Every structure is written in structure tokens, then in C-alpha cells.
Amino acid sequence: MVSICKQMAKSTCYKIMFVMGVIGIAAILFVGHLTGYLGYLGYVYCSSPEFIYFAGAFVSFCWYTESTIELILAMNRCVELLSSEMARKIFKGKKLYIWLVIPIIYGLSVITWTKTGAFSGIYFSWFFNPHIGYIDDVNQVYNVTLHPIHDLVLIFFLLITYVTFCVIFLFKQGGLQSNQQSYSEIMIFLQVFLISSFNTFAAFIYVFMQYIHVNEVIIIIGQILWLNVHGIPPVVYLTMNKTIQRDCFTTFKETLSTIKQFYKSLHSNAIQPLIHQINFVREDNQLTMQNQQIREQANIARAQRSFRTPWYVSMHLDELNRTISGRPGFEHFERSYSSAVHWPRGTMGCTLFSSCKLHII
Structure with a gap:
């Protein structure tokens, strides 16, 4: 996140990545940590209805918002590859903030007007039917039509974006371009593809398991993919983005240097008073011995003077x-x-x- 903040002024894609990172960090706390905690204790909806409802609303908001921003990021990279001038007209300045506000408003609207997911300790995942595993939703009371529509549209547009990106890249390869530029464009495509692929597979599995009885293995795979939707971007950036690698390495060195200086100052502050105290005691002992010698000499002189009085x-x-x-x-x-x-x-x-x-x- 620190490296992305440093690069935000250079490119619009880093601003989109920053917003994705903030939402991803918040989502991991619920999709990862909270899910593990509730599953370990065997929670179901009836165990704590209010808490699970609001937690389900939050994870739903993170999913709708983050996946939409992911689609915008893929579009941004595709347009940037096609024409830098067109990318500036579409995403430059205040227009980018409009692009980022739309997914947030969309996510808030969805959790306000539709049903949210509820955790089930029976299957260790989140479902729209809060009683799944012991009461089947025969009448489709808990059916949420918008969720599969969102996931299917996301899958469709991500695939279209991938195909468009590949076509533009191959078309531009016929022109006069440097090897360095081609390598950078390939790395950008791979980063977007890897991040978006987790969104695609997670969306597909969750659409599938909401309406079809699947075994626990498929459910766990879907949960892992959902967790990686929010957790895989940092891994991709650190392994494939040289700019972020360089910034992180510099930040790591600065952090180690700061810790080293702090340790030295702490060590110095702890040892110097002890050294001063030892020197003070030594000087005090020397002064005491000198005082004793002076007193003895004074007693001798006093005795001699008394003898002659x-x-x-x-x-x-x-x-x-x-x-x-x-x-x-x-x-x-x-x-x-x-x-x-x-x-x-x-x-x-x-x-x-x-x-x-x-x-x-």
C-alpha cells in the first residue's frame, strides 16, 4: 500500500489499485479471520442473528464493490494499451473519482435493497439461505436474483476484456515497438489476468453452489478462491511489478535502518547512565579515601600541635x-x-x- 501510494501521482491504475487494496484489507478481516472464528465455534445464523446479518452485509458489500472495481481496472489497462490519449480522456482527473464512486454506491445499494449472505457453520461458508443444512428453501424465499446476474456479468466482461487486450497487444506487436515496452505490456496483462481470474472462478463457483447441492470440497474451494480475490493482488504485485518491488525493497531498508538507529539509541541511553553511575561511585570512593587520608594527616598534625602547646x-x-x-x-x-x-x-x-x-x- 505504501508503494502504491508513492506511484498514485504517476498513473491512474495505481489509484484504482489503492482503492482495491483498502477494500481487500477490510474484506480479509471478515472473509478470512471472522469466517475461521465462526466456523471454529460452529456458528449458524440463529446463534447470533444481528451480528451475522451485519457481517454478511459487509462481506457482500466488499464483494460487489471490489469485483466491480476489478473490472474497471481491467478496462483501464485495456484502454491504456489501445491509446494513452483515450485513457487520459476517460480516466484522467475527476473522471477517475466518478469511476471509483460508482462501485461504492452500487455496493451500498445492493446490500440495502437485497438480502445479504449469512454464515453457516455446517458448510463453513456464506449462503443466502440462513437455514441451509437443516431447512431447505423450497419456495425460494431467500433467493437473490441480483447476485448471479452480477457474477455472470462480471465473468462475461472480464473475458471480453481479456480477449480485447490480447487482440490489441498482438495488433501492436506488428508495429515498431521496443522489446522493453513489449515486456512491460505483457507483465501488465499477466497481472490483470491473474488477479481477475480469481474473481472469475470465485464468482462462477458461488453462482453454482447457491442453487445446486454440492459437496464440501467444492464449497471449501469456493471459499479459498473468495479469500484469494482479496488476498492475491499483493502477491501478484510483489512478484511481477518491478516498480512496487523496488519501492518495497527501499522501504524495507529504511525500516531496518530506523530500527537499527532506535536500538543503538536505546542501548546508549541504557548504558551511559550506568557508566556515569560507575564513574561517580569510583570518583566518590577516591574522594572518600582522599578525605580519610586528609583526616588522618590532620589528626597527626593536630596531635603534634597539641604536644607543643x-x-x-x-x-x-x-x-x-x-x-x-x-x-x-x-x-x-x-x-x-x-x-x-x-x-x-x-x-x-x-x-x-x-x-x-x-x-x-
Whole structure:
């Protein structure tokens, strides 16, 4: 869808393909997922009448609208091959939107004025008779005439379009054309043919099984074809359209690059705070150790300063004075002591104290 959006301005067929893609995605949710869910639980119409009715209306709208747009796409490719000037006159500008609005209005009108399909868990598919499998519609009460008419007209015009496309292509092959242009036209035809063929076979089987009792194998095949009507276009585009292949490859590379950058940024945002935290703890431990060393040095310096203070010296000198007081030979100590205790902090008091102490020993 992203690739188709990029190419919408270049060609009208991409705009038609985009609308088909939107309807196809919506239809797959019901034709694929919802059908599997209801079949797994064995739902029938009476299990949930309102829900199954609206679901049937939606899948009917998707079928009528998408198949009609598919026919318009085939016509667009056929006219484009015949004459580019004619294609611009028919599909260019606002005319294209008219072509796209018509199928939508048509689909809404059909589900409004006719009966819609109902799911049957007995046959694992959608039928107009909500009681199929246990009550036959003998009086054709649930018969919808428009549905087979729509499918038969779709088959007829798709076949006419295929034949016309082949005739125009073979006719133009007789002219002077490059091999590259011929190859591009062949690939366009094959894409339209493969996509439309699923519509053709699905329409044929559903017309057949609505009015004729068929076995379960045919019903399952019809359901698979209906699912591929909405699911096969992306496969065809990715395998056969080089423009879409190139855009998807570029988008894929850009997505991987974005994821890689996001992962790197996420990894960086997760690791860097942890690294900062580790560095902070390391620096804090170093600072703590430095603080401890500073405190130890301060304690040592404080102890040294305290040892040289007058009050510390005077305390020890008092003790020595009491010890040696009155002994002969220490008269000079008493005289020195009286002057030492009044000195300011310095080395004199320490020297005096040390010398006296050694003398006593």
C-alpha cells in the first residue's frame, strides 16, 4: 500500500489499485479471520442473528464493490494499451473519482435493497439461505436474483476484456515497438489476468453452489478462491511489478535502518547512565579515601600541635615537678620550669621537657 501510494501521482491504475487494496484489507478481516472464528465455534445464523446479518452485509458489500472495481481496472489497462490519449480522456482527473464512486454506491445499494449472505457453520461458508443444512428453501424465499446476474456479468466482461487486450497487444506487436515496452505490456496483462481470474472462478463457483447441492470440497474451494480475490493482488504485485518491488525493497531498508538507529539509541541511553553511575561511585570512593587520608594527616598534625602547646607541656612539667621536687641537683629545673610554662607554643618547652625526662631516666 505504501508503494502504491508513492506511484498514485504517476498513473491512474495505481489509484484504482489503492482503492482495491483498502477494500481487500477490510474484506480479509471478515472473509478470512471472522469466517475461521465462526466456523471454529460452529456458528449458524440463529446463534447470533444481528451480528451475522451485519457481517454478511459487509462481506457482500466488499464483494460487489471490489469485483466491480476489478473490472474497471481491467478496462483501464485495456484502454491504456489501445491509446494513452483515450485513457487520459476517460480516466484522467475527476473522471477517475466518478469511476471509483460508482462501485461504492452500487455496493451500498445492493446490500440495502437485497438480502445479504449469512454464515453457516455446517458448510463453513456464506449462503443466502440462513437455514441451509437443516431447512431447505423450497419456495425460494431467500433467493437473490441480483447476485448471479452480477457474477455472470462480471465473468462475461472480464473475458471480453481479456480477449480485447490480447487482440490489441498482438495488433501492436506488428508495429515498431521496443522489446522493453513489449515486456512491460505483457507483465501488465499477466497481472490483470491473474488477479481477475480469481474473481472469475470465485464468482462462477458461488453462482453454482447457491442453487445446486454440492459437496464440501467444492464449497471449501469456493471459499479459498473468495479469500484469494482479496488476498492475491499483493502477491501478484510483489512478484511481477518491478516498480512496487523496488519501492518495497527501499522501504524495507529504511525500516531496518530506523530500527537499527532506535536500538543503538536505546542501548546508549541504557548504558551511559550506568557508566556515569560507575564513574561517580569510583570518583566518590577516591574522594572518600582522599578525605580519610586528609583526616588522618590532620589528626597527626593536630596531635603534634597539641604536644607543643603550653598547657600540654605544663601538664607534664607539673608531674615532673612533683616527682623531683626537693631532690638535689634539680634546682636548675625549677628555675627553668617557672619560665617554660609561660612561654608561647614553640620548641623551647618541648626541649626542656625532653631533657628533664631523659635526665630522670
